[in-house]
Amino acid sequence: MLRPEDLLRPTPEGLYCPPGDFHIDPVKPVARALITHGHADHARPGNTAVMATAETLDIMAIRYGEDFCETRQVAVIGERLDIAGVTVSFHPAGHVLGSAQIAVEKGGLRIVASGDYKRSSDPTCAGFEPVPCDVFITEATFGLPVFRHPTGQAEIIRLIRSTEQFPERAHLVGAYALGKAQRVIKLLRDEGYDRPIYIHGALKKLCDYYQTQGIDLGDLRPATVEGGDKGVFAGAVIVGTPSAFADKWARRFPDPLACFASGWMQVRQRARQRGVELPLIISDHGDWDELTETIAELGPSEVWVTHGREEALVRWCALRGLPARPLHLVGYEDEGD
Numbered sequence: 001m002l003r004p005e006d007l008l009r010p011t012p013e014g015l016y017c018p019p020g021d022f023h024i025d026p027v028k029p030v031a032r033a034l035i036t037h038g039h040a041d042h043a044r045p046g047n048t049a050v051m052a053t054a055e056t057l058d059i060m061a062i063r064y065g066e067d068f069c070e071t072r073q074v075a076v077i078g079e080r081l082d083i084a085g086v087t088v089s090f091h092p093a094g095h096v097l098g099s100a101q102i103a104v105e106k107g108g109l110r111i112v113a114s115g116d117y118k119r120s121s122d123p124t125c126a127g128f129e130p131v132p133c134d135v136f137i138t139e140a141t142f143g144l145p146v147f148r149h150p151t152g153q154a155e156i157i158r159l160i161r162s163t164e165q166f167p168e169r170a171h172l173v174g175a176y177a178l179g180k181a182q183r184v185i186k187l188l189r190d191e192g193y194d195r196p197i198y199i200h201g202a203l204k205k206l207c208d209y210y211q212t213q214g215i216d217l218g219d220l221r222p223a224t225v226e227g228g229d230k231g232v233f234a235g236a237v238i239v240g241t242p243s244a245f246a247d248k249w250a251r252r253f254p255d256p257l258a259c260f261a262s263g264w265m266q267v268r269q270r271a272r273q274r275g276v277e278l279p280l281i282i283s284d285h286g287d288w289d290e291l292t293e294t295i296a297e298l299g300p301s302e303v304w305v306t307h308g309r310e311e312a313l314v315r316w317c318a319l320r321g322l323p324a325r326p327l328h329l330v331g332y333e334d335e336g337d
């Protein structure tokens with residue numbers, strides 16, 4: 001019987017499968033990479049061969065150029081593929097458009113590397129699909145019992161109320177470029193917000209791509225002030241990357257009201273440090289309940305914990321008699337929290 005460590009093990013390059021000779025989400029260039037999703041810490045350019053969902057491959061090409069790898073292979077969700085006697089399959093992770101968990105199987109042993117995931121609803125991507133497995137590899141970005149995320153809908157309603165309460169102020173919403181920005185916009189549309197939404201130039205290509213994938217983001221316009229009438233931004237929602245709003249660019253808008261959409265906005269000190277007036281707790285990672293409920297639902301015989309607050313989740317497993325260990329993978333600081 002194969003031991004889990006013989007099928008998948010942490011290495012400095014990332015998770016490595018010795019019998020299949022491939023890496024999952026490598027942090028350094030490798031010969032063969034399987035990629036869970038398009039965030040920059042998981043999907044890097046320079047690998048020789050890349051296998052990922054069609055959306056993740058498109059997103060990598062948008063971000064890095066068509067030459068981000070030498071050969072690419074589309075992984076169709078749910079389809080089983082053979083790599084040197086190892087069976088791999090991709091399953092929705094509910095994190096961002098195209099995001100997938102990767103199941104790796106050999107000799108009756110199945111390990112699921114879930115990448116980043118969440119269980120709460122997201123109108124911009126397919127929902128997380130539980131895959132029974134012997135070893136479940138879970139992220140732990142918000143792996144502490146204090147982290148409990150409200151619904152995205154509830155947070156977006158707070159944003160809409162604020163635009164009504166302060167109709168003269170430009171509402172600047174900081175959101176990561178892949179996933180979060182489009183989710184914020186789509187949530188606004190789903191709540192009936194039908195005014196134009198202004199976006200920073202750094203978001204344009206990915207927003208356009210989401211629209212081509214059937215995610216209707218409505219009337220999006222460039223948030224450019226030069227030569228235009230500043231008045232159009234009064235009470236408007238302007239979405240930009242967090243770095244754009246740290247820049248001089250943001251100070252051109254009328255009486256700006258700083259908002260930021262992130263799971264970290266639950267930590268008041270973080271909101272204060274960033275000068276955020278309206279923190280929106282909208283996370284693309286599972287909170288404590290989502291992480292623990294997922295483990296309980298899957299009932300694996302072993303759990304490996306990575307990305308973030310590993311110890312609390314390892315202890316939670318141990319208290320239930322479930323073997324668990326931290327992977328201590330380095331190089332993953334999610335750009336899309």
Ligand SMILES: [Zn+2]
Pocket residue numbers: 037039042095116334335336
């Ligand atoms: Zn991510």
